[in-house]
Amino acid sequence: MPPKTTKPAGDELLTTEEVAAIFKVPVATVRKWRNNREGPDGFRVGKYVRYRRSVVDKFIADRERQQRESDGFH
Template structure:
């Protein structure tokens, strides 16, 4: 059985993981200075869409990939 990649950046490059991503995964993936920066993004409604599982915030890797694609698309493509 192949092991799942532990580096969040490898997750998006290598395919969808078998788990949802935590804010700490996105901080590592995007090279943000801290989780606080990420939560500031959330308050400003910047960043990929997430959802709550109880008190925990999680992200679908497919939604994260779609958000990254949207951010990197040329503006004149519309």
């Protein structure tokens, strides 16, 4: 029996639909973000776009930090 390997959560690949669900926005919004380079970086796997969970999490953390800083909370 081959050994079981577990991928860290940060390596999980997400679909555009899953990213939209995380942000609670329409899929079209995530597509627009990608086209305008405004959202988390995605990449193509064949004809499909995928996002690394770690990249999405970092994007969220960065936006939270930027918001706090712009609100004057350091």
